[in-house]
Structure formats: structure tokens, C-alpha cells
Amino acid sequence: MPTDGSQASPTAKRLVVLVSGSGSNLQALMDACADPAYGAEVVAGGAARAGPNGAARAAEARRPPVVHRVKDYPDRDAWDQALTEDVASYEPDIVVSAGFLKLCGPRFLAAFPGRYINTHNSLLPAFPGMNGPGEALAAGVKLAGATLFICDAGVDTGPIIAQCAVPVEDDDTVDTLTERIKEAERAQLVASVGRMVQGGWKVEGNRVRLG
Numbered sequence: 001m002p003t004d005g006s007q008a009s010p011t012a013k014r015l016v017v018l019v020s021g022s023g024s025n026l027q028a029l030m031d032a033c034a035d036p037a038y039g040a041e042v043v044a045g046g047a048a049r050a051g052p053n054g055a056a057r058a059a060e061a062r063r064p065p066v067v068h069r070v071k072d073y074p075d076r077d078a079w080d081q082a083l084t085e086d087v088a089s090y091e092p093d094i095v096v097s098a099g100f101l102k103l104c105g106p107r108f109l110a111a112f113p114g115r116y117i118n119t120h121n122s123l124l125p126a127f128p129g130m131n132g133p134g135e136a137l138a139a140g141v142k143l144a145g146a147t148l149f150i151c152d153a154g155v156d157t158g159p160i161i162a163q164c165a166v167p168v169e170d171d172d173t174v175d176t177l178t179e180r181i182k183e184a185e186r187a188q189l190v191a192s193v194g195r196m197v198q199g200g201w202k203v204e205g206n207r208v209r210l211g
């Protein structure tokens, strides 16, 4: 029996999910993992701040929280080292950044090559950064959406695993558009991680092939 509160079979792929927001993407993954056929288990949930966020959601689900605040370390490199070691201790097959909103350093990227993935709320390469939906509205685009990609050292760059589009409505605010994107984003994350754990994936240059 795993010591982390999970009930998954020993063949289930191990996910560590890092969040900073409400953790609805983390929750969607935990819900999907409740079905053994999904083939994965969230073994830990992490955050870069304490408080009532996704890490708390993980803790409630008896997943150990991996919380490292940048400000608790002398510098960014020390934070990166602590986060890397802690996440690595859970031996994840995939590390998911689901609104983690922190750029991990070279040590972290090297520890999880090709298997540290991030979901972002825009159709990359348009609107990287913290305000994807707001920038999409300001630009007047008619389609917005979400992108799941493999992290590299850039800001919202890296090989794209999946994208989904949602319409921008005439009366949208940043909040309504953000929520519409998040709904599609959660479904995409669950479906894509499912395909990755069940069939594997290959990265060829900038292109990702699932299954």
C-alpha cells in the first residue's frame, strides 16, 4: 500500500502536480485518477506559497503537499534545488505545472527532461505570460484557448502537446473568458495526460507525438 494516501495500482504512472491558484486543474486530474483505467495517480501536490490553494486541496485528498516559497530561500537557485529534490523524491513520471506561475531553474528542468509539462491559458505562441485571457481580449481575437506544452527554459515556450480553442464572445470580460478557457483547459489536461501515461509520447524537435 502506498504511504501517500493513494490507492493506485503499482503500475499507475506517478504525477506530481504543482499549482499556485485554486487548483481546479489538480482536482480534475485527481478525479480522473480515481478510475484505475486512467493509469495514473497524483502522488503529491505542490505550491510555491502556503494557504488555501491547490496544495491544500492536495493535502485534503491525503496527497503530501510539496510547498516551497521562494522567499524562504536565500536565492532562486537554492529554491530550485529544494523544489527539485523534494519533487524528485516522489519519483514522478510526469510533473504537471497547472498554474504554478513560477519559472523553474536549470536543475529542475534537467531532473525531469521532457516530462515537466505546463498548461497555459492562451493559444501559444500568442499571449505568453501571466495575463493570457486579458491580452486575448485586448487584441480582439475571436478565438482564445489553452495550450499544454513541455517546459523548457523560456516563458511559455517549449514543444506543444495539445491545444484547444474557445470562442471569445462580444460581451466577455476577463473573468468570463478565463472561466470558459479553464473549463476546456481542464478537459484537455485530463485527456492529454491520460494519453501520455497510457501510450507514451515522443518529442521530435518542436513536435510532440502522443501514443
Ligand code: GRF
Residues within 6 Å of the ligand: 019, 020, 021, 022, 023, 024, 025, 026, 054, 098, 099, 100, 101, 119, 120, 121, 182, 185
Ligand atoms: C489555469 O488557467 C492556468 O492556465 C493559469 O492558471 C490557471 C490555474 O487554474 N496559468 P487552477 O488553479 O487550476 O484552477
